[in-house]
Amino acid sequence: MSPRRRIYPIFVPHAGCPHDCVFCNQKRISGSLYPASAETVRSALAALPEGVGCELAFYGGSFTAIAPAQQEELLAAAQPFREKGTVESIRVSTRPDAVKEGSLERLRRFGVETVELGAQSMSDSVLRAAGRGHTAADTISAALLVRDHGFHLILQMMTGLPGSDAQTDIATARELIALRPDGVRIYPTVVIRDTALETLWREGKYREHTLADAVAVCARIVPLFDAAGIPVIRLGLNPTEELSGGAVVAGAYHPALGELVRSRILRQKAEAMLCKRKTGAFATLFVSPKDYSAMIGQHRENMAYFSDRFPDIRLRVKSTDLPAGEIRLGE
Numbered sequence: 001m002s003p004r005r006r007i008y009p010i011f012v013p014h015a016g017c018p019h020d021c022v023f024c025n026q027k028r029i030s031g032s033l034y035p036a037s038a039e040t041v042r043s044a045l046a047a048l049p050e051g052v053g054c055e056l057a058f059y060g061g062s063f064t065a066i067a068p069a070q071q072e073e074l075l076a077a078a079q080p081f082r083e084k085g086t087v088e089s090i091r092v093s094t095r096p097d098a099v100k101e102g103s104l105e106r107l108r109r110f111g112v113e114t115v116e117l118g119a120q121s122m123s124d125s126v127l128r129a130a131g132r133g134h135t136a137a138d139t140i141s142a143a144l145l146v147r148d149h150g151f152h153l154i155l156q157m158m159t160g161l162p163g164s165d166a167q168t169d170i171a172t173a174r175e176l177i178a179l180r181p182d183g184v185r186i187y188p189t190v191v192i193r194d195t196a197l198e199t200l201w202r203e204g205k206y207r208e209h210t211l212a213d214a215v216a217v218c219a220r221i222v223p224l225f226d227a228a229g230i231p232v233i234r235l236g237l238n239p240t241e242e243l244s245g246g247a248v249v250a251g252a253y254h255p256a257l258g259e260l261v262r263s264r265i266l267r268q269k270a271e272a273m274l275c276k277r278k279t280g281a282f283a284t285l286f287v288s289p290k291d292y293s294a295m296i297g298q299h300r301e302n303m304a305y306f307s308d309r310f311p312d313i314r315l316r317v318k319s320t321d322l323p324a325g326e327i328r329l330g331e
């Protein structure tokens with residue numbers, strides 16, 4: 001993964017968004033009750049220490065769907081801080097169908113470098129069931145437009161949406177890879193209080209995407225992005241007090257989801273190596289010190305799995321100077 005700038009997020013919850021995605025309650029997801037104003041931007045940036053550069057990120061809502069005058073107000077409020085160097089760059093997140101030539105030109109004028117698109121799925125039937133109000137074709141044209149205009153492109157996808165399954169989610173990942181983004185965010189579906197998805201789930205019309213489902217499918221998706229050289233810059237919703245304090249009613253919410261997925265990927269790799277191993281009652285998995293605890297697993301889950309799966313092998317894990325993600329099998 002390439003080194004990243006410190007991101008300073010400002011949430012524009014639901015601002016400009018004419019849609020009602022079944023899973024969305026931006027106020028609860030972002031933990032922010034009021035849409036950001038130019039004053040919010042100014043006072044937030046003024047409070048940052050001098051000499052520390054950051055990337056200002058307008059998250060939530062659909063930035064380019066906000067009234068143009070309001071977009072300009074928010075972006076203009078950041079300009080003095082760009083000149084001072086407090087803000088080194090700006091990123092915005094938006095919907096694929098809200099990306100047009102004119103909106104990109106506006107972003108460019110105010111120094112935006114990165115555009116994040118909420119693709120969520122590349123299956124039109126899943127997008128329909130989620131109430132997204134755009135199609136996979138909209139995502140393709142928006143992604144091409146963003147790239148052609150020279151912005152960094154980040155794509156967001158969700159797993160476990162209504163009407164989706166592991167195969168559909170993996171197919172989405174493959175289609176996103178074909179769009180050659182500079183990074184992706186993966187958000188397994190979480191059922192948030194006061195959303196249409198909560199109603200569907202309570203009525204038994206949506207089967208929750210459990211933590212186990214999310215770990216299993218993400219452990220198949222992340223290696224695809226890794227192999228394509230596309231960094232996964234986020235896995236799972238950012239933990240907030242609101243989410244951890246009861247806003248989540250079901251689904252794959254876990255503050256360390258990324259770590260659980262990394263642990264599963266290492267387990268899969270080690271399992272494949274152990275299956276090919278011919279003889280010997282002892283085996284050692286050598287891993288990078290960074291991977292040691294992920295290899296063992298949370299609550300030693302991976303070690304328990306290996307002792308069930310390979311009852312004849314006495315297995316140890318040892319740190320060595322391997323790069324992260326690599327495993328060497330020894331005696």
Ligand code: SF4
Pocket residue numbers: 014017018019020021024025026060061062095118132
């Ligand atoms: S597009 Fe959907 S997820 Fe995004 S703010 Fe609108 S309703 Fe929420």
